Amino acid sequence: MKLTLKIWRQPDAATAGSMHTYDVDDVSGDMSFLEMLDVLNEQLNAKGEEPIAFDSDCREGICGMCGLMINGEAHGPVTTTTCQLHMRSFSDGDTITIEPWRSTAFPVVKDLVVDRGAFDRIIQQGGYISVNTGSAPEAHSVQVPKEAADRAFDVATCIGCGACVAACPNGSASLFMGAKITHLGELPQGQAERDSRVVNMVAQHDHEGFGGCTNIGECTAACPKEIPLDVISQLNRDLRTAIKHGH
Amino acid sequence: MTDMPDTTLTSHPSIDVPLEVDTDDAVDYYTPGAPISDTKAPDGPIDQRWSTRKFEARLVNPANRRKLSVIIVGTGLAGASAAATLGEAGYVVKSFCYQDSPRRAHSIAAQGGINAAKNYKEDGDSVHRLFYDTVKGGDYRSRESNVYRLAEVSTNIIDQCVAQGVPFAREYGGLLDNRSFGGVQVSRTFYARGQTGQQLLIGAYQALERQVHAGTVETFTRHEMLEVIVVDDGAGQSRARGIIARDMVTGEIQTHLADVVVLASGGYGNVFYLSTNAMGCNVTAAWRAHRKGAYMANPCYTQIHPTCIPVSGAHQSKLTLMSESLRNDGRIWVPKNKADCAKDPREIPEADRDYYLERIYPSFGNLVPRDIASRAAKYQCDDGRGVGPEVDGVRRGVYLDFADAIGRLGQEAVEEKYGNLFDMYARITGENPYEVPMRIYPAVHYVMGGLWVDYDLQSSIPGLFVTGEANFSDHGANRLGASALMQGLADGYFVLPHTIRDYLADGPFEKVEETHPAVVAARESVEKRIEHFLTVGGTRSVDSYHRELGHIMWEYCGMERTEDGLKKAIEEIRSLKDEFNRNLKVLGSADSLNQSLEKAGRVADFFELGELMCIDALNRRESCGGHFRAESQTDDGEALRHDDQYAYAAAWEFGGEGEKPILHKEDLVYTAIEMKQRSYK
Structure with missing residues (x-):
């Protein structure tokens, strides 16, 4: 097939770009x-x-290095990474x-x-969980209910590509x-570290210039790993709890 | 400890049969050097050696660690884990990666799992059995002390990762689940659905970022190491004391000095152009070190992974691996009749299918080691029974069929185990693997060869340590599934932090100034090289050369190698390299992000490595693990080792520009295990 491409070109951070x-x-x-x-x-x-300079590395949808706004959609029309869009x-x-990606926090x-x-x-x-190498207890000393382990895994699949930020009208992470x-x-x-974790991460998030969440949901729609929106509810709940605990 | 009984192995009389032709095929291509040996592994019972070494390795006082600096190149499992651990210990660590974040290193793409001798299934596993399986899987071409240690620390890795919050798969009772993996008969593989590498790397990355916060580690992302700085310490000892790196955003050439340098820069599978490696994976860090005196060991040992998605056309930029855990439940077959190859596989009756692995290897079936599975697929396709689209007139694919598994376990259970792999396959091919059998074909996946290291993971340059895939030490001629993650984390979390302290106990070393002649020379050579690439002014792109080099390597130094083919490859590589130096076209400038320029440097190094791989393959006129010489096979086409002549690691020394490489042999001595010819029948 033949295509016409309109592509953003910008020599460097300091110079204005154009299509x-x-x-x-x-x-x-x-x-x-x-x-x-x-x-x-x-x-x-x-x-x-x-x-044209563009990022990519694994090209199998897992490293999170690639990411383009394609016709205004983060990673394009299919729920996947740009490298896995065919x-x-x-x-x-x-x-x-x-x-x-368009965001103040992503120059x-x-x-x-x-x-x-x-x-x-x-x-x-x-x-992170603060545990120095060698100080870990035997792996089977803690049982983790399968549901919790599965839920942890599902959200741990985030690849840090930034599509959520690019898709969000507020540029929130x-x-x-x-x-x-x-x-x-x-x-x-x-x-x-549950309380301190959320408080410190949110403070850094705001410091970086990311916007606040207003429950629009574009992030989860654009997410190639389909991270569900309710992780933000969890974030807010944990933040409230931490503040209540005096953080 | 005596060898364990194992009914799956038979002693094969042919291993003692001398070669029919007693010649060295590579005699015109190298200079013989003095033998070498590993002097760091203690003697004594194999299960005591690591404890002994840890005890004997000198300690560094916590107050002194703050005065000792470490450079670590690469942030995959082997690099990030080492950086985090050395940071925790209190050393001053600088961590480099070419990606925009340490979390993106290619360990992230490993799917299947990580082995550990936990024996949670009570199915007869043990440290010794993991050791035994790994040595056997490596076709008796690895160093036994290293492999035993790997098996020994494997259990610590699982403990560490669980404590970090790595969400391994669990059973309903809340305990960790295990699966069995290619080439072994116990269930010792821990996994996180099909994304084990991702979860382990994120664990290591988080530990690394924690140390950044603590101020012990400084990260340099989008930085590429282009030279190692080796300085004479005045007492006649050369030591690695730093690196020259390029800031890929600004183009700035930087000098970073330290007391010790660690390369955790991964493997060089991209010498084949098409591989399952990430686009940026390269040999430059390792190759630059090689040119400065680090020996490169067994470069020809390449692992071709049997379960990759076949090539679809000339535009292909990389190949995608599907975890070989798929072989636990999928059945591999091709049509018995060539006439059926273009048919819809669902219409081919059972009687007309050839489940060739189950037929030839009844006891291991679809779970034979990777090299056997790969070569068997090649033979079916060479025989005209391949399936899928014709590319250059040949159908290069075989079926991996889940119909039985779906019938037996239900689609939901299959989805639970392999869901993301099936999704990935569907996305790439546009076919639904729940309905139509997958098509697979072998692709270059991993290299067992790498920089030579001793038991301490120190290269032949003092002060230059090498971890993970970048070194050669643990996998011999072939790596077992789920062992790469194990080795990367073993090296970084549990081995290097102990061995490096013995070296650092002599430090801090005398301060090196940026004006030191060795530093200036390293820097100038980098600048000169960059200028060369930008001023050749030819007509061909870097990618076009890389693709052509990859084609030569795949054709002659791939799954099957011959004397004639390898000699031809060497000639072709030399002539292509010559053209590359005269006719390359790299646009843009040196002082900004320039991806063509980055690639030019990497491809230039791949040319030199490719030639050495062919020379190494030519020298090794035997078949072992991932290295198959057509001249050395049994009557029924199985790989045939020649332990009488080749039970050594080939450690190649750089001979100088345009000079022949120098071969140093390290004899492999087995005291805890008996060398046997592999048999998976």
């Missing part, structure tokens, strides 16, 4: 979206134009608009690449944060 139009031919339905961009980049390179979701003659690095360092800094504030709060809060091991 550019490219045509790409010979796109097959079996190509992933990123392989289609590879083909375009080969064409650009051959013509002497600098290839061109069979598009039709011959389509025009596709491609932009980087553009170049073209379609953004800086998501804010996520790491949120985790640094308490997205509440879904990302709620997933971590819920993952660790479901487990007996996570209880000791």
